[in-house]
Amino acid sequence: MPCKFCKTNPVINLPNSEINLCKSCFIKYFEKKAIKTIKQYKLIEKNDHVMVACSGGKDSLSLLYVLNKLSLKERKIKVTALLIDEGIKGYRDDSIKDAKKFCKEHKIKLHIASYKKELGKTLDQMKSQNPNKIACSMCGVFRRSLLNKSSRELKATKLATGHNLDDEAQSILMNQLRNNIALSSRMGPRTGTGKDPRFIPRIKPFYFLTEKEVATYAFLKGLISKFNECTYNEDSYRFEIRDLLNNLEQKYPGTKHSLVASFIEILPTLKKSFKGKSIGICKTCGEPTSSNICKVCNLTKEIN
Amino acid sequence: MPTIFLEKEDVTKTVDATTLKEVYEKLNINSTTVIATKNDELIIESTKLNSKDKIKILPVISGG
Numbered sequence: 001m002p003c004k005f006c007k008t009n010p011v012i013n014l015p016n017s018e019i020n021l022c023k024s025c026f027i028k029y030f031e032k033k034a035i036k037t038i039k040q041y042k043l044i045e046k047n048d049h050v051m052v053a054c055s056g057g058k059d060s061l062s063l064l065y066v067l068n069k070l071s072l073k074e075r076k077i078k079v080t081a082l083l084i085d086e087g088i089k090g091y092r093d094d095s096i097k098d099a100k101k102f103c104k105e106h107k108i109k110l111h112i113a114s115y116k117k118e119l120g121k122t123l124d125q126m127k128s129q130n131p132n133k134i135a136c137s138m139c140g141v142f143r144r145s146l147l148n149k150s151s152r153e154l155k156a157t158k159l160a161t162g163h164n165l166d167d168e169a170q171s172i173l174m175n176q177l178r179n180n181i182a183l184s185s186r187m188g189p190r191t192g193t194g195k196d197p198r199f200i201p202r203i204k205p206f207y208f209l210t211e212k213e214v215a216t217y218a219f220l221k222g223l224i225s226k227f228n229e230c231t232y233n234e235d236s237y238r239f240e241i242r243d244l245l246n247n248l249e250q251k252y253p254g255t256k257h258s259l260v261a262s263f264i265e266i267l268p269t270l271k272k273s274f275k276g277k278s279i280g281i282c283k284t285c286g287e288p289t290s291s292n293i294c295k296v297c298n299l300t301k302e303i304n
Numbered sequence: 305m306p307t308i309f310l311e312k313e314d315v316t317k318t319v320d321a322t323t324l325k326e327v328y329e330k331l332n333i334n335s336t337t338v339i340a341t342k343n344d345e346l347i348i349e350s351t352k353l354n355s356k357d358k359i360k361i362l363p364v365i366s367g368g
């Protein structure tokens with residue numbers, strides 16, 4: 001079956017539907033869907049400075065491409081990129097190159113914050129000194145905090161990440177199965193109210209786009225590089241959930257969309273019941289935290 | 305038979321199939337986890353294949 005609109009060769013069969021789209025119709029569809037999410041959830045507004053968390057991979061480069069295009073159209077929006085260099089030999093080096101090349105081509109300002117400079121050690125060093133610690137757990141805590149801190153220092157008003165529908169569906173199910181529902185209350189297309197100046201609100205414009213759609217877009221825009229996997233990649237529970245969801249999706253198309261859609265329905269209620277926990281200041285470093293000492297300081301102490 | 309290159313595994317196979325859908329079925333590939341190209345153009349599951357076609361299968365899942 002040809003493209004639904006212009007009868008030329010299709011590049012994708014849209015998930016959970018009979019519709020096929022050609023290259024130019026798919027690109028339009030994809031960008032429209034991202035913009036619709038941005039408008040509907042007020043992810044980006046006039047005078048925002050959007051910092052795009054950029055790893056150099058297909059998701060973040062696609063996001064950077066779409067948001068940069070938006071900023072050229074709506075001049076009141078500023079878009080810059082922030083790359084976290086964890087210090088993972090043989091993995092991050094290539095994607096840093098890709099990110100630099102892309103930003104240069106598109107005249108986007110790229111900031112780089114490294115674990116080495118900010119924390120004194122690369123992730124490789126942390127892991128080799130603490131072989132029993134899961135690399136991804138350390139990596140995640142530090143990355144999250146560094147993204148927020150650097151965005152704040154660079155005076156960004158929003159932090160955009162390339163999370164897609166698959167990522168969100170996995171997190172929802174993982175939190176459910178581990179009874180971590182408080183974590184879920186802090187998810188959704190937008191997190192953070194913007195009222196606390198220490199927290200830069202996080203936004204996910206690709207919230208309703210599947211991983212396959214993002215990959216298709218990235219391919220058509222020439223943003224996919226050679227398959228490259230992080231040497232650690234130890235979050236095996238997430239992988240199991242991912243495979244489970246993809247197997248269900250194959251058998252029952254629409255599974256992932258339904259999971260995220262029903263989550264969005266209950267999210268306001270979740271947010272209400274977990275509201276009110278006041279955010280304090282870490283006694284060691286002064287960053288925002290819900291306990292006395294923040295996760296970064298706790299972890300730093302443990303791995304020293 | 306069409307030749308199938310699997311990028312993630314870095315292997316090439318020939319598969320007796322007349323559509324991409326059949327390739328996925330025979331190689332036990334979940335179509336939600338990959339995209340596929342013929343002559344560097346994306347194709348979809350119902351795309352007909354002939355015996356001289358060279359197909360590339362790329363994973364959509366990024367690592368890390």
Ligand code: SF4
Pocket residue numbers: 086135136137139140230231232233234367368
């Ligand atoms: S796979 Fe784990 S260690 Fe590698 S970049 Fe991702 S979170 Fe960090």
Ligand SMILES: [Zn+2]
Pocket residue numbers: 003004005006007008021022023024025026
């Ligand atoms: Zn078309």
Ligand SMILES: [Zn+2]
Pocket residue numbers: 282283284285286287293294295296297298
């Ligand atoms: Zn601290």
